[in-house]
Amino acid sequence: xxxxxxxxxxxxxxxxxxxxxxxxxxxxxxxxxxxxxxxxxxxxxxxxxxxxxxxxxxxxxxxxxxxxxxxxxxxxxxxxxxxxxxxxxxxxxxxxxxxxxxxxxxxxxxxxxxxxxxxxxxxxxxxxxxxxxxxxxxxxxxxxxxxxxxxxxxxxxxxxxxxxxxxxxxxxxxxxxxxxxxxxxxxxxxxxxxxxxxxxxxxxxxxxxxxxxxxxxxxxxxxxxxxxxxxxxxxxxxxxxxxxxxxxxxxxxxxxxxxxxxxxxxxxxxxxxxxxxxxxxxxxxxxxxxxxxxxxxxxxxxxxxx
Numbered sequence: 001x002x003x004x005x006x007x008x009x010x011x012x013x014x015x016x017x018x019x020x021x022x023x024x025x026x027x028x029x030x031x032x033x034x035x036x037x038x039x040x041x042x043x044x045x046x047x048x049x050x051x052x053x054x055x056x057x058x059x060x061x062x063x064x065x066x067x068x069x070x071x072x073x074x075x076x077x078x079x080x081x082x083x084x085x086x087x088x089x090x091x092x093x094x095x096x097x098x099x100x101x102x103x104x105x106x107x108x109x110x111x112x113x114x115x116x117x118x119x120x121x122x123x124x125x126x127x128x129x130x131x132x133x134x135x136x137x138x139x140x141x142x143x144x145x146x147x148x149x150x151x152x153x154x155x156x157x158x159x160x161x162x163x164x165x166x167x168x169x170x171x172x173x174x175x176x177x178x179x180x181x182x183x184x185x186x187x188x189x190x191x192x193x194x195x196x197x198x199x200x201x202x203x204x205x206x207x208x209x210x211x212x213x214x215x216x217x218x219x220x221x222x223x224x225x226x227x228x229x230x231x232x233x234x235x236x237x238x239x240x241x242x243x244x245x246x247x248x249x250x251x252x253x254x255x256x257x258x259x260x261x262x263x264x265x266x267x268x269x270x271x272x273x274x275x276x277x278x279x280x281x282x283x284x285x286x287x288x289x290x291x292x293x294x295x296x297x298x299x300x301x302x303x304x305x306x
Contacts, residue, residue: 014048014068015040017077021050021066024079029064030056038063038087046070047080054084061090122190126182191229198233202243204251212253213260220258222248 018037025034035053043049052064067080086092100117108114116123186194203209216222221238224230225247232250236243241256 008042010040010042010048011046011070013070013075013077014046017048017068018050020077020079021068022052024066024082025052025064028082029054029084034064043067046072051087059084059091061087063087122187122193123184124187124190126185195229195232198247199249202236202246202248202252204249204253206252208242208254209249209252212255212257214257215251215253216248216257217250218257218259219253221256222250 022034022037033054033056035055038051038053040048040050047067047069049065049067052066054062054064056062062084063086064082065085066082068077069080070077103114199205204215209215216234216236219238221236221241223235223237225234233247234250236246236248238244238254238256238258241254243252243254
């Protein structure tokens with residue numbers, strides 16, 4: 001008989017050592033948490049693992065596993081290992097995931113700090129002024145007139161003759177004024193990731209854009225943004241739009257398009273022919289003025305004109 005066949009058959013002495021295995025489990029566990037014998041399995045030649053139910057609160061489906069063994073031609077069984085293992089229907093904790101993979105948009109709250117990896121693919125080194133030419137270079141010499149015009153603290157002559165670069169009029173100062181002096185900026189990968197994320201939320205394939213009468217590129221509520229992303233995105237400024245204050249694709253659209261349905265001006269009514277708000281007095285008798293002279297006896301008056 002081969003060794004593989006022998007290993008599948010539990011050793012008789014090891015299989016009968018249930019009381020020895022229970023005593024070892026009770027010694028390792030707290031009192032009263034070792035339950036009934038739940039089976040055994042052969043681990044190899046003269047090596048058997050006994051399982052006992054675990055009654056510990058919070059460990060539903062777990063089992064105490066006690067491995068016993070004996071030497072060849074020996075009749076004494078000894079304890080090899082005692083451990084608490086999950087069973088087939090054990091209650092297990094979810095698989096551990098690093099915080100960087102668990103983080104989702106919207107999880108960052110007030111006071112929270114989100115560290116950025118030094119090798120983050122979304123960022124690349126920006127201009128910090130470390131590559132600024134030395135004071136005696138040709139570039140610094142050409143900037144002498146600019147430094148003097150800016151009223152820099154230069155009293156010893158041109159920048160080429162100074163021990164250090166001037167604080168005003170230098171490349172780093174101009175870069176800082178333009179907002180370019182940042183340690184890291186968005187890389188090409190970071191730009192593409194942001195563009196894909198924005199286009200998925202407010203892009204041409206969304207149901208709102210599919211039913212829109214026109215795209216945002218022709219909308220008067222679109223606020224342009226700078227940089228390379230400005231060629232494909234803008235910011236919506238329509239308070240009645242679902243994308244108000246959001247970055248939207250120029251191909252996005254909604255029913256709040258400025259030119260979708262222009263309301264005509266309300267027509268003004270024509271002025272009234274008869275002014276019903278004004279009272280005009282009418283005399284009961286005709287005015288005495290005219291071509292017919294007044295007579296005392298109106299019954300004998302001649303009709304018509306003479």
